[in-house]
Amino acid sequence: MELEHFIGRQRERLPGEWLQPCSERLDTAGSYTAVMSTASKESLESSLRQLKCHFTWNLIAEDESLDEFEDRVFNKDEFQNSEFKATMCNILAYVKHCRGLNEAALQCLGEAEDFIQQQHPDRVEIRSLVTWGNYAWVYYHMGQFSKAQAYLDKVKQVCKKFSSPYRIENPALDCEEGWARLKCTKNQNERVKVCFQKALEKDPKNPEFTSGWAIANYRLDDWPAKNDYIDSLKQAINLSPENTYVKVLLALKLDEVHKTQAKALVEEALKKNPSAMDTLLSAARFYYKVYDVDRAIQLLRKALESLPNNAYVHYHIGCCYRSKVHQMLNRREMAFNGDRKKLQELIQLALNHLQKAEEMKEMLEHSCSFLADLYTIAKQYEEADHYFQKELSKDLPPGPKQLLHLRYGNFQFFQMKREDKAIYHFMEGVKIKRKTKPKEKMREKLRRIALRRLHEDESDSEALHILAFLQEDENGQQADKDSERAGRGGACL
Structure with a gap:
């Protein structure tokens, strides 16, 4: 550490x-x-x-x-x-x-x-x-x-x-409380904001207070205008030109139009402070965001030299290699140009780091799902099923739970040839009351399965059950919409 x-x-x-x-x-x-x-x-x-x-x-x-x-x-x-x-x-x-x-x-x-x-x-x-x-x-x-x-x-x-x-009331104490809450608390965004606001009201040009305000602006997700926190980050850089972490945060917030400027900021920060963990990790996140996965891996491996037992660093390296695996799979020519060996090497690298992360810290978000995906690609289905089951045992939010049911349903349908289990997981995903793309995909998969089975046997009870389930879900969605409209209408009266 x-x-x-x-x-x-x-x-x-x-x-x-x-x-x-x-x-x-x-x-x-x-x-x-x-x-x-x-x-x-x-x-x-x-x-x-x-x-x-x-x-x-x-x-x-x-x-x-x-x-x-x-x-x-x-x-x-x-x-x-x-x-x-x-x-x-x-x-x-x-x-x-x-x-x-x-x-x-x-x-x-x-x-x-x-x-x-x-x-x-x-x-x-x-x-x-x-x-x-x-x-x-x-x-x-x-x-x-x-x-x-x-x-x-x-x-x-x-x-x-x-x-x-x-x-006593003192801006230095407000700032200290702001740092502590920013670093330690999960759901005290408003309190963090108040701490740095109070400090800046008394000393608006203080570099440390401005940096804290800028980082708070960056991290809090309830700010109405993007320009607010971009301006605060720029002001922090002007007052604290040595703060390389804030430079990378600004780069992460700049859009595609300013990509060249963003990269220049990141490289300047890395050159200035090449061993600072906050700068290294946020820079790796930047390069992953702009699809330069190799550069992200290079930075994460450097971070790993100082943090060899940090599960999150291993996790992010594994995610980078997994991204490279999918990039190769998306190239149609891959199967014909001798890249199979390279693909297997990337799969193994991704598995090594994700497994190490999972061993160090169980219940990492998506880690088991990603391992299952990689084992599926490697055609090691027993291991894939193990990690799917492990991910299903987690207490996941509705969105990720839906996506997991879609992925596991696909695994059962295509790899394990277990249509009954695929139907079960598609239905479990649809039952989650959240309108998402995974839900619509599962609804469509269920509809196709049902229609195919009815084409083969008009009295197929499972197919009829699926169609009745989909109709009931659609009616439920419509009822929710009607209730929402009525609520909005009542609010206007």
């Missing part, structure tokens, strides 16, 4: 050496123990809840496990690994605490302090408030209440300068 790599650089220190700076600061205030002897645990916790830090921001969704949270934050999403190291150290400390690894959490917070000293020497106190708040919470959960109170008092000493006990 990239984040673990830069945190681990200093972990060879002895534990005493690692925590010495913190211990020295704590020893300067001998009254902390006395304060804690009279203060109750409840009042301490009440004060802790007023802090602005990762422990009070509700970063993990209620329906999300800690495994899912950690995987999404550190593996699935791209990193902001070059400029926001203190932020990432704080996030890692929070995850370590949630895992019950409080000593490791303290080490991460010590690393965050080091980065703050390096990157913000003129604003150490303000920039350290979140880290100190996290320290207080970790020590509180460790039962070391005097140390928790010590860090709480450090926060209070800064905040009292602004006539506030434990929290």
Whole structure:
């Protein structure tokens, strides 16, 4: 993991050496123990809840496990690994605490302090408030209440300068919360937007705040006008020309008309910062988007050197090779020009990476379906059926579920010659109340099967059942349309 790599650089220190700076600061205030002897645990916790830090921001969704949270934050999403190291150290400390690894959490917070000293020497106190708040919470959960109170008092000493006990309104804190929510949360888009808006209102030309606003604009899917986030990305580049990640994000948003400009931005970013994971991964995504799969694979393989155990990197490499397989299959001359060996090599490369991704992290979206597709092409039908069944066992959204029923139905019909199973899966896909192209394809396949069977036997009960099913589905769709029209009409009254 990239984040673990830069945190681990200093972990060879002895534990005493690692925590010495913190211990020295704590020893300067001998009254902390006395304060804690009279203060109750409840009042301490009440004060802790007023802090602005990762422990009070509700970063993990209620329906999300800690495994899912950690995987999404550190593996699935791209990193902001070059400029926001203190932020990432704080996030890692929070995850370590949630895992019950409080000593490791303290080490991460010590690393965050080091980065703050390096990157913000003129604003150490303000920039350290979140880290100190996290320290207080970790020590509180460790039962070391005097140390928790010590860090709480450090926060209070800064905040009292602004006539506030434990929290202040400051753009740096708004920005820190924005980064944390942008990186950690799934469904808090509006809150992320508010954080960066507040920071920019107080300091509209700040490069870091502008970059955060631009990345938020890029990632949030509820923005009405495309030009809004293109303009914000351009502004971020003007203020932060060294931010290569934002350059690639802009390239990803430029349309076909500006393809040459987009490629120039990506190559400039890669030349400037060739080893940054966020830049590499987003650049690979760009080249996949513009159908330069070989360049995407080259970049992903470079990322794999630093992230050999990242399931998502393996997954994306496998997807690239699968794309090359389908490109070859779509060339009619492939069967006649000796490319069969090349095709088999590509299939094996795709299988290797997708299988490795699946082994590292089960339930990756589409991974089993893609493996089944590749095994079908390779005519290894037993393996293909295994992965189809594995994908069917997943709790998929309606759209992907429909597409899976179409693919598995086709597999049963064409490869396994099991028309009964094909009919079953086509019908299961049609039952899903979602009007999509896969649904229409399944309806048409069922209609053709039924008509063929009736041509062979006018009393075929299965064929009559299929036609009755299709008619019922059509009536249901019409009823839904009528209800929708009535609803719209009522709303206008």
